[in-house]
Amino acid sequence: MFVAWRDLRFAKGRFALMGAVIVLITLLVGLLSGLTAGLARENVSAITGLPADRVAFAAPPAGQSVSFTNSTVTEEQWTGWARRPGVTAAAPLGIRTLNAVAGERTAAVSAFGTRPGDGLAPGAVAPGEAVLSGSAAEELDARPGDTVRLGPLEARVSAVAGDASYSHTPVVWTSLDDWQELGQGGTTAGERATVVVLRGDGADWAAGDAAAGTEARTVDGALTAIGSYQAENGSLQLMRGFLFAISALVIGAFFTVWTIQRSGDVAVLKALGASTPYLLRDALGQAVLMLVAGTLLGTGLALGIGALVSGGDVPFVLSPLTVLGPAGVIIVLGAIGSALSIRRITAVDPLTALGSVR
């Protein structure tokens, strides 16, 4: 790093410009990552928060995938699952999005119907009562003891607990019987819930599916059954992927130009006896130093901006995964991009340092 470090100080303008690009890309990726995680949380936190090993959907018609919207399971199905060896719990869960009204306030919520005692809700549910998530309570300005109307159902708020969201709407937990009264969402006689939440140890899930006429998925696998999550998350991840690729390309392009510019110096150093590994270490060290400095600064800015917006209306998640993950990826991809461009050092002929040899 003897020469590389001095190059960094000597060519301050060029490296500052490139460093600024890295800072901005890191900032953008950091914010996008936080936003992606925030939106995902609003979409799926009610599902990922379930105490479940599998979520069983009604088996879809041939050629179709399972979805929360289309799935309806019957009592026979969840009782069938409950009898399976190795299955320790089979709890029906109804999901329906509708408008909730409390006083003058109206909000779109997702009503999650569960049997009292199944332990799916963050508070105790009972007929005629509802447990509001924090966001639902805030949007409806409702407190324990208030009354909320969920479609045709009136329920007393028994508790405000958790912060579960489903498909960008806050969750209101009701009893399964009350939830079945909400009925209008296309349900027909015999349909009792949306999915079955399963827990088990050594259960044969495939055999259970075959017997019950369901399709059990892991919790992560069940997330793709939320249509909006798949489309939204896919788009954001695509943007993030492109940003990572762009950062690697931009960094690679910069170091390609930089390496070409200093090929004369490299030829002199080779002629003086510098080994190729020495020159590669020097150049790669320079690239990694700039990458780390730019990424740290960009991550710091993303952290600051994220902290400012995450408490407000913007769905933004600050976590090691959303903050340090993108930084690490940018450093690794940038190092790969610069390594690919720096490798041309090996092709520099020290003979050129002597000028013409004829």
Add this chain to the structure above:
Amino acid sequence: MSLALDAVTLTYPDGDGRLTALDEVSLTVPAGRLTAVVGPSGSGKSSLLAVAATLVAPDRGRVVVAGTDTAGLDAAARAELRRTSIGIVFQQPNLLPSLTAVEQLQVMAHLSGRPPASVRERAMELLDAVGLADRAARRPHQLSGGQRQRVNIARALMNEPALLLVDEPTSALDHERGAAVVALLATLTRDRGTATVLVTHDRAHLSVADTVTTVQDGRLTVAGRA
């Protein structure tokens, strides 16, 4: 002998054929002696330096530097030989723009894996020897052409090479400064016991040489004492 070339032939691709740059050239340069190589442009002077510096391998013949036969050395071994035994004074100073004068010398130690700080004293001594101790902290763009060339010479001496190869060191200098540089090279050669090959087109500088060799069409046509 610090440098021994024995029947060295070097050719380059030239269209469908090959151009002979050095043709059965033999030359020996002992320690503490300065050999001047003169000849017209394109005669093969720089090719002679390139072969002696192990920057290019000859088609035929032997090249022995500081007792090491360079035949069969791979790129890493040739680089090590250049680090330890060969000093090159380039035609253009070829200083690294981001390094100060003293750092241009210290980097030679760093190439060999030694801490640059450990050789600062020696670097300053060499800068003093070429009259630039007071310019140690200056970068190349802050030095005159003659000063840059003197740093170039000091850098070549940094690792105490057995062989010093000097390529047209006065081409960018006026006569007076050129004469001073050549005189300095002659002094350093004798004081430090290096074997020096001075390639020049300027016959005015030959008086300092112990031996003068003329290259013509890739052959050593005349050899004798200055």
